[in-house]
Amino acid sequence: MINSFGKRLFKNTGAVAGIIIIACSVIIALFAYIISPDATPNANRMIPEIGSKKPGFSIQFLQVKKNNSIQENFFSKIINGKQDTLTYIPVTNYTIKADSVIYNKYVDDNIIERKAIALKNVGNPITINVKFYLGTDRFGRDILSRLIIGTRVSLSVGLIAVIISLTLGIFLGALAGYFKSWVDDVIMWLINVLWSIPTLLLVFAITLVLGKGFWQVFIAVGLTMWVNVARLVRGQVMQVKTLEFIEATHALGYSNTRIIIKHILPNILGPVMVIAASNFASAIVIEAGLSFLGIGVQPPQPSWGLMIKENYNFIITNNPMLALTPGIAIMLLVLAFNLLGNGLRDALNVKSKL
Amino acid sequence: MSNALLSINNLRVSFSNGNEKNTALHNITIEVKKGETVAVVGESGSGKSITSLAVLQLLPSPPANFESGEIILNNDNESIDLLHANNKIIRTIRGKKIAMIFQEPMSSLNPVITCGKQVMEAITTHQTISAQAAKIKTIELFKQVQLPNPELIFNRYPHEISGGQKQRVMIAMAMSCEPELLICDEPTTALDVTVQKNILELINNLKQQNNMSVIFISHDLSVVAEIADRIIVMYKGKIVEENITKEIFINPQHAYTQALLQCRPSKHLKGERLPVVSDFLGEKNTENKLPIVNYKKSEIGNEPILSVKNLKVYFPAKKNFLGKTQSFIKAVDDVSFEVKEGETIGLVGESGCGKSTLGRTILRLIDATEGSIIYKKNDLIKADNVTLKALRKDMQLIFQDPYSSLNPRMKIGEAIEEPLLVHNIFSSAKTRKEKVIEWLEKVNLSANFYNRYPHEFSGGQRQRIVIARALIMQPSFVICDESVAALDVSMQAQILNLLNDLKNEIGFTNIFISHDLSVVRYISDRIIVMHKGKIEEEGNAETVYNNPQKAYTQKLIESIPQIKF
Numbered sequence: 019m020i021n022s023f024g025k026r027l028f029k030n031t032g033a034v035a036g037i038i039i040i041a042c043s044v045i046i047a048l049f050a051y052i053i054s055p056d057a058t059p060n061a062n063r064m065i066p067e068i069g070s071k072k073p074g075f076s077i078q079f080l081q082v083k084k085n086n087s088i089q090e091n092f093f094s095k096i097i098n099g100k101q102d103t104l105t106y107i108p109v110t111n112y113t114i115k116a117d118s119v120i121y122n123k124y125v126d127d128n129i130i131e132r133k134a135i136a137l138k139n140v141g142n143p144i145t146i147n148v149k150f151y152l153g154t155d156r157f158g159r160d161i162l163s164r165l166i167i168g169t170r171v172s173l174s175v176g177l178i179a180v181i182i183s184l185t186l187g188i189f190l191g192a193l194a195g196y197f198k199s200w201v202d203d204v205i206m207w208l209i210n211v212l213w214s215i216p217t218l219l220l221v222f223a224i225t226l227v228l229g230k231g232f233w234q235v236f237i238a239v240g241l242t243m244w245v246n247v248a249r250l251v252r253g254q255v256m257q258v259k260t261l262e263f264i265e266a267t268h269a270l271g272y273s274n275t276r277i278i279i280k281h282i283l284p285n286i287l288g289p290v291m292v293i294a295a296s297n298f299a300s301a302i303v304i305e306a307g308l309s310f311l312g313i314g315v316q317p318p319q320p321s322w323g324l325m326i327k328e329n330y331n332f333i334i335t336n337n338p339m340l341a342l343t344p345g346i347a348i349m350l351l352v353l354a355f356n357l358l359g360n361g362l363r364d365a366l367n368v369k370s371k372l
Numbered sequence: 373m374s375n376a377l378l379s380i381n382n383l384r385v386s387f388s389n390g391n392e393k394n395t396a397l398h399n400i401t402i403e404v405k406k407g408e409t410v411a412v413v414g415e416s417g418s419g420k421s422i423t424s425l426a427v428l429q430l431l432p433s434p435p436a437n438f439e440s441g442e443i444i445l446n447n448d449n450e451s452i453d454l455l456h457a458n459n460k461i462i463r464t465i466r467g468k469k470i471a472m473i474f475q476e477p478m479s480s481l482n483p484v485i486t487c488g489k490q491v492m493e494a495i496t497t498h499q500t501i502s503a504q505a506a507k508i509k510t511i512e513l514f515k516q517v518q519l520p521n522p523e524l525i526f527n528r529y530p531h532e533i534s535g536g537q538k539q540r541v542m543i544a545m546a547m548s549c550e551p552e553l554l555i556c557d558e559p560t561t562a563l564d565v566t567v568q569k570n571i572l573e574l575i576n577n578l579k580q581q582n583n584m585s586v587i588f589i590s591h592d593l594s595v596v597a598e599i600a601d602r603i604i605v606m607y608k609g610k611i612v613e614e615n616i617t618k619e620i621f622i623n624p625q626h627a628y629t630q631a632l633l634q635c636r637p638s639k640h641l642k643g644e645r646l647p648v649v650s651d652f653l654g655e656k657n658t659e660n661k662l663p664i665v666n667y668k669k670s671e672i673g674n675e676p677i678l679s680v681k682n683l684k685v686y687f688p689a690k691k692n693f694l695g696k697t698q699s700f701i702k703a704v705d706d707v708s709f710e711v712k713e714g715e716t717i718g719l720v721g722e723s724g725c726g727k728s729t730l731g732r733t734i735l736r737l738i739d740a741t742e743g744s745i746i747y748k749k750n751d752l753i754k755a756d757n758v759t760l761k762a763l764r765k766d767m768q769l770i771f772q773d774p775y776s777s778l779n780p781r782m783k784i785g786e787a788i789e790e791p792l793l794v795h796n797i798f799s800s801a802k803t804r805k806e807k808v809i810e811w812l813e814k815v816n817l818s819a820n821f822y823n824r825y826p827h828e829f830s831g832g833q834r835q836r837i838v839i840a841r842a843l844i845m846q847p848s849f850v851i852c853d854e855s856v857a858a859l860d861v862s863m864q865a866q867i868l869n870l871l872n873d874l875k876n877e878i879g880f881t882n883i884f885i886s887h888d889l890s891v892v893r894y895i896s897d898r899i900i901v902m903h904k905g906k907i908e909e910e911g912n913a914e915t916v917y918n919n920p921q922k923a924y925t926q927k928l929i930e931s932i933p934q935i936k937f
Contacts, residue, residue, distance in 0.1 A: 271764025
């Protein structure tokens with residue numbers, strides 16, 4: 019059964035494409051600080067001189083030592099990134115004279131400032147050449163790095179929202195569908211009330227109670243999305259409950275918990291997985307929307323929605339890519355999850371052809 | 373060739389499943405003359421339905437693969453090969469020249485369109501006719517198929533009429549364009565015997581009135597005995613015998629035909645072991661290990677193990693807007709009877725008579741409205757959850773439909789083991805597993821089926837699994853709810869034998885619920901006939917069967933298809 023499920027899933031081109039995109043973004047999210055060119059926490063290396071540059075912009079940096087010493091720890095680097103030990107100064111050229119370095123500091127196009135610094139304060143090598151593949155934002159931060167680290171927010175908001183919504187939704191939905199009568203009435207009343215509140219408003223309310231921030235968004239999104247899951251699970255449970263093998267379990271004297279967990283839930287796994295995939299996608303969109311409105315992830319933490327908010331007024335000016343790239347990233351990831359969801363739906367249909 | 377309406381020549385059909393290829397039909401040749409009824413008989417999987425679907429080109433291709441042969445329809449001096457005709461031609465033939473009636477009238481009508489509209493649609497698709505004329509014609513057809521109140525039925529939705537009436541609507545739809553050939557695919561299998569008799573008569577009458585040909589597909593030889601001119605017996609995708617009806621019954625040539633005739637319980641006395649197909653075909657005797665023996669008469673005690681008194685089960689039918697029930701459906705209406713220890717009671721009646729509700733109420737799967745059920749001195753209706761759980765070990769139910777009574781996501785070994793686990797019967801997993809394997813072998817399945825899923829088994833095998841699961845706790849009271857109704861005649865014999873074997877071995881009291889009087893007569897000591905929620909007649913099995921007192925019982929017995937040769 020598992021085998022034929024896999025076979026059907028991998029025959030679906032869309033689903034395979036979705037899985038590849040998702041797998042890539044998971045890898046990127048896990049090793050974000052290793053892959054990203056700017057490995058400082060939150061990719062927050064601000065170099066105001068090179069703000070708002072176009073994709074492909076490249077410049078030489080003079081590396082100047084900072085007075086802080088950082089403990090090298092591999093795991094904390096993977097998780098949180100690493101503080102810079104050097105200050106980066108954009109230069110057009112430099113010369114070494116005795117014990118000092120004389121350089122032309124880049125201020126803006128065609129504007130340079132001549133400066134000098136002691137040689138012992140300069141790192142090794144003295145300069146590096148850096149290319150900004152996707153350009154920089156107005157604080158001179160690398161868009162590519164922020165995009166890479168922003169993957170984490172999008173994936174984890176999806177994951178945690180799905181976990182919360184599935185746990186709550188399956189639990190309440192199964193209770194309502196299985197026991198019916200007053201349990202169903204109470205749960206359905208709750209569902210209908212929540213259903214009638216626009217999602218964004220509800221998330222606003224929850225974030226107002228919990229405060230703004232990274233974790234609050236996860237919980238708020240999860241708490242709004244369980245309603246879909248509960249409705250679906252309730253209907254499916256009601257349907258499976260009428261089948262004869264459930265009656266057989268009653269006749270054999272099994273407990274209600276056992277019947278629900280071992281006999282009903284495995285049989286409704288298919289539609290639940292499909293809705294989990296589509297909830298994952300909508301959680302990403304909702305998070306982006308919240309961050310765009312400023313009540314989601316707070317700066318300086320990079321999030322795709324926040325990046326669009328910070329840069330959307332450049333869309334009609336000369337640098338539209340600043341806002342477009344996070345937009346395209348959101349689109350790709352959401353599309354991938356929806357493709358996977360469609361693939362799951364087809365693959366879980368036992369009657370479909372191999 | 374000249375006077376054949378339809379001739380299927382050398383048809384070979386296979387199904388591809390991944391890289392595997394299963395041949396479903398091995399070079400079948402069938403000829404149907406004008407005005408003739410040809411019956412195709414065989415067990416499930418013999419290819420009889422595939423043959424009929426192939427004629428109408430209703431088989432999805434792929435996976436179906438027509439390897440060779442032709443299907444020629446001779447019609448007004450022109451012959452069309454249906455196998456190679458294009459879709460446009462096929463569509464003009466479907467419904468107009470060849471019509472089909474399906475097995476399940478419950479699901480072959482569209483539930484959101486009224487019966488009349490559905491028949492009208494069939495008419496207007498093939499004929500250019502005004503809506504008014506089509507309506508008149510529909511009502512005429514409803515009269516022709518003897519539906520009561522044709523004008524009323526016209527505006528009814530399928531769920532508002534009975535199963536037999538739905539099948540009549542289906543027949544009306546099939547007849548709407550006066551087809552030359554009617555294909556009936558087990559049209560009466562899902563219906564009660566009394567309704568079955570009427571439908572068979574109706575099909576026969578229509579055939580004679582319109583001079584059409586009929587292909588009648590069934591798994592039961594006795595059903596077709598009265599209406600078929602010729603019978604074709606199929607087995608595993610091959611035609612094993614073909615002859616005129618009388619010859620098939622008097623002088624069956626092939627061992628399989630003989631087996632089909634012999635394994636029906638009505639031919640045997642109670643306590644006689646039923647022969648099964650493998651006995652005749654001389655195959656390895658895996659399914660039926662024991663030789664044909666007679667069972668010892670079951671030892672019936674004097675004490676009633678179960679007594680039901682004035683039991684009433686009402687379902688609310690109509691509620692007013694405050695949710696207060698205004699009228700009831702009386703599913704079981706004031707029923708009292710006793711079952712003695714070791715006895716087998718046959719509970720017979722048409723669908724809707726309340727027999728299944730009664731069985732489920734005894735097991736407390738449905739709540740009773742009134743009355744008492746005393747089982748081994750416990751009143752089940754008043755029993756609390758703890759007592760009830762203890763009693764569940766002792767009282768079991770074997771279901772009708774082996775396809776839906778097993779959890780599709782659970783290995784069968786685990787399914788059989790689960791009751792032991794829940795009721796803490798054996799503490800160690802190893803003893804439990806040994807017990808399961810012992811029971812798998814007891815119901816004649818192999819021990820290495822333990823890790824398989826239900827969908828890998830045939831209906832008969834699944835029913836064995838269900839029986840093993842119900843009996844592994846060695847209950848002293850078992851209710852079989854139509855446990856053989858969904859099975860072919862040959863499977864039915866195997867399961868009845870198995871039940872008798874197990875009863876002989878562990879000795880349980882049994883209520884056997886069925887709509888089939890001949891099965892009930894064979895297996896039970898006493899028969900209770902139910903009608904509209906009440907007990908109509910009760911008595912010794914042979915007495916009730918051979919000498920029924922009540923008119924209703926007489927009607928039931930009369931409707932059983934008889935072979936009068």
